[in-house]
Amino acid sequence: MTAPTDLELRAPIAPAVSIAGVSKVFGSGSASVVALDRVSIDVEPGEFVCLLGASGCGKSTLLNLVAGLDRPTSGQIDVRANRTGLMFQEAALFPWLTARGNIELALKLAGAGRDERRRRTDQLLEMVHLGDFAKRRPHELSGGMRQRVALARALAQDAQVLLMDEPFGALDAMTRDRLHDELETVWRETAKTVIFVTHNVREAIRLGDRVVLLAPRPGRVAEIFPVDIARPRRIDSTPVATLAATITDRLRTEADNGR
């Protein structure tokens, strides 16, 4: 349960995020619910890991723990990064600020000076293809555009680890498909470590270097699937569909076991 403190004892590359025997219990006594049961995952620097599972498997809980928004009941989480960026299913943009203003505020809270804020915001808006929409307010943007601003805002924090909680879950398939391409490009260009939560099997395979399948009640790691499909991938390609079938079968088994 206790992680070694001596770095020499670790693997050649220290993981960017190390989740070791983490359990999370909500409530106490007979009313308590075990949300996570001894979950262990190591995420390497620059790796894209997808946490996949049905609702109730504790994937969002795990993400909150990594983000430091909550504490594990037992076990240890080590994040070797200056900080973590977090993106939600809702864009959660500040409605009184423009797209530019939302990104600049993130930079301001991260301590950036005025000139740097301006320069970085321009870069980030270009990166998510919203250069022409800098002055629009969230309610003037489509759902996909809002999530792009949210992505740019998360990137603005310059966190080495980016946590994403079903960020494209509320978008239509076409928009989601395009955002997958953009996220992949951004990830390649910035070399960030990404932990991406989803309940969409194909989305997990489309994006992840590895897919961590979580089983529900209590939330635990059922299996970890490496995704050996060359990038750039297409969500409707045969290799993705084949692996999706395998993982879906495994998901069904887990769901039946958990019943």
Add this chain to the structure above:
Amino acid sequence: MAVDVADARVFTELRSKPTRRKIWPLVWPKLLAVAIFIAAWQLLVWSGWKPEYVIPSPFTVLDQLFHDLGSLAGPVGVTMRRAAVGYSLAILIGGAVGLAVARVRVLRIAIGSMITGLQTMPSVAWVPLAIVLFQLSERAILFVVILGAAPSIANGIIDGVDNVPPLLMRAGRVLGAQGFSALRYVVVPAALPSVISGLKQGWAFAWRSLMAGELITVFPGHLGIAQTLNSAYQNADFVGVYEAMIVIFVLGVVIDALFFGTIERAVRRRYGLVDAAAA
């Protein structure tokens, strides 16, 4: 990679602002309503229901009003100065109380519901106490105005702070906004629409309280517009009564609708709180 056509179309639709062509449809119903009101008034005069010195013709009143604009400027000035001072003090006091109650749990439990209760208290009911405390004076009138307006202003702040969406608080926290910076960058802007509604409502109460205060608290020296109304009534100058009432009504509408209404609409549009397609 260009933004797709659908996005661009939505964007254009949402950005289209009311043009000159869209203003007339907003104006003519109002003008028509005023015309119908004046016509109904004139018909009432012609019906002979009351003698013409009690209900004079609207044109007599408007004509007289036009002639008296100069002499009404003085009382209007006195009243507006009282309104400005009283309302400003109400903002200071209501603002401080509102912030304190919104942030301090004990205060919330102690006086939170009382502030809402105070709002329902008719301002005329404060006048006798005001006179006992401050005699027939400027301060008595201001006392009534402040008690009328401050609860609404405080409530606007409390509601605003209470209803900051938790998701935005969480987003702020993730971005590193904690303590004072969370207040400054998340809570205050998120509460702004509600605060402005409170200020608008506070103004309406301040104006009513001011009229009640002026009507009852008559003292020599500075006479406000409601005191002009009162003395016209005392002198059986009924045209003067109508004149003063029209001035009071117009001042109230102009400040409430044009000033506060415009600010409120601008903020709500900016925050995306109105249906942009209908705006």
